[in-house]
Amino acid sequence: MVALNELFLIAYNVLLSNIPSFNVTATVNGIPINMSASYQNGVLTLQGSITIQSSANSLTIEIYFGDAVIDTITIQAQISPGTYTLVYVLTIDDDTGIINNAIGLTVTKQLSSVSVSTNASNYTISLTQCMLTFYLIYSSYPSSVSITVTFSLSNGNTVKGSYSNTLPPLPQGVQLYGTVIPVTFD
Numbered sequence: 001m002v003a004l005n006e007l008f009l010i011a012y013n014v015l016l017s018n019i020p021s022f023n024v025t026a027t028v029n030g031i032p033i034n035m036s037a038s039y040q041n042g043v044l045t046l047q048g049s050i051t052i053q054s055s056a057n058s059l060t061i062e063i064y065f066g067d068a069v070i071d072t073i074t075i076q077a078q079i080s081p082g083t084y085t086l087v088y089v090l091t092i093d094d095d096t097g098i099i100n101n102a103i104g105l106t107v108t109k110q111l112s113s114v115s116v117s118t119n120a121s122n123y124t125i126s127l128t129q130c131m132l133t134f135y136l137i138y139s140s141y142p143s144s145v146s147i148t149v150t151f152s153l154s155n156g157n158t159v160k161g162s163y164s165n166t167l168p169p170l171p172q173g174v175q176l177y178g179t180v181i182p183v184t185f186d
Contacts (some may be wrong), residue, residue, distance in 0.1 A: 022066030
């Protein structure tokens with residue numbers, strides 16, 4: 001089971017411009033291996049080589065980002081001694097490109113900086129386990145909400161993620177003096 005709380009913690013830190021740096025590793029039946037990482041369009045691919053010294057009836061694979069266990073997989077199969085390539089693929093389904101790029105670009109060490117812009121007068125971001133929420137603060141009720149995150153890469157390129165939505169009008173006669181609108185990713 002993928003540790004979503006760990007993935008959301010990475011995204012949260014990135015969106016606060018605190019870009020973490022860590023090694024990507026795995027263990028296979030307790031044997032540590034280094035993993036190389038690549039990322040494209042929401043798909044994070046990790047790859048490493050493992051030598052199995054003796055026959056095994058199962059494999060227990062743990063994927064690590066730094067010290068955090070991201071996933072644990074147990075496979076029941078007869079495994080002969082030999083050298084194998086472990087390929088782990090994690091697809092992060094995010095139509096906005098905000099969460100998946102924050103995670104994928106960080107894991108692959110491509111990210112150099114992040115900037116967040118919104119049509120709100122101010123915002124704050126909170127993390128609650130597997131849920132990241134932007135609280136957009138407006139001085140008056142808006143007709144729409146928008147968030148754009150620009151990811152600056154170490155090669156000089158940029159990648160953007162964005163969210164926007166049109167809001168329904170307030171009921172007739174309702175007047176607001178300040179508005180906070182939560183936008184949640186889970």
